[in-house]
């Protein structure tokens with residue numbers, strides 16, 4: 001069997017959730033959209049079910065998968081419903097929905113529901129992706145408040161640049177939120193992972209941590225809280241072939257690596273079709289049987305190559321970690337023109353194996 005696999009440490013996931021929730025000081029929805037950033041939404045939600053206040057997903061398909069797996073905690077649809085037809089399902093499965101656009105307010109007005117739905121009314125405080133514009137927010141809130149089939153209304157917004165700790169934009173968005181929601185009763189929710197970690201003034205009743213739950217920092221720089229996160233995923237495979245090359249010989253597609261010295265090349269059964277970044281550069285860190293090593297040559301679809309010259313003890317069958325306990329995912333990110341988000345949610349084809 002192909003040895004590529006992602007080990008998922010559910011104890012680490014719980015540890016990171018507790019850290020995130022404690023930091024926010026209120027409650028926290030564990031964001032498990034995109035199959036829990038590649039970690040498997042059902043297994044991750046089940047592991048958090050006893051302690052999480054609820055979960056957040058991108059769409060009703062993701063929410064129903066959690067319900068079908070027996071997850072009973074609140075589940076929030078972060079983009080709300082895509083079509084008014086979903087409202088019946090939202091009530092039937094006891095989901096919470098974001099409302100981010102005027103048409104969604106109108107759809108709720110037109111659609112009587114058998115029991116009240118909890119709404120998270122999203123303000124566009126400056127990201128300009130989705131959300132109700134500030135001048136229209138109060139009117140949207142009041143129209144929803146007047147509906148008997150709308151239960152609690154949580155005021156929410158989302159930050160565009162919270163990962164840039166010296167950028168004034170987050171504080172400006174916060175001011176916009178405070179002004180647009182002034183005097184409206186009810187709870188608030190603002191923070192994603194970078195805001196929770198970097199912007200204490202944005203903490204509110206509900207946090208929405210995603211990335212940090214999986215043990216990866218949203219910041220490029222060192223940070224005392226992110227140092228306490230534990231990596232949840234370890235992506236690994238094995239060496240399946242070894243080549244000895246004289247100096248001057250190339251390795252792989254495009255000859256992107258040319259041996260400068262006699263080089264022992266290890267071929268690892270894992271490639272970009274498994275989610276490893278295709279454009280990781282020569283020298284991207286890996287761990288070879290627990291020892292620091294490096295990627296050489298261009299990553300192929302199903303294989304990649306590493307330098308075994310200084311690892312004489314390693315050979316066919318050696319375990320190679322691409323990221324996880326020994327190689328922080330952030331290091332793979334720093335060497336491959338991608339983001340931690342895309343790195344994690346791009347993992348596919350490999351078997352997910354759970355412990356904890």
Ligand SMILES: *Cc1c(COP(=O)(O)O)cnc(C)c1O
Nearest residue numbers: 031078158192193208209210211
């Ligand atoms: C994805 C998402 C989050 C989680 O963001 P992280 O940066 O992964 O913590 C929070 N809120 C909304 C609206 C999102 O779409």
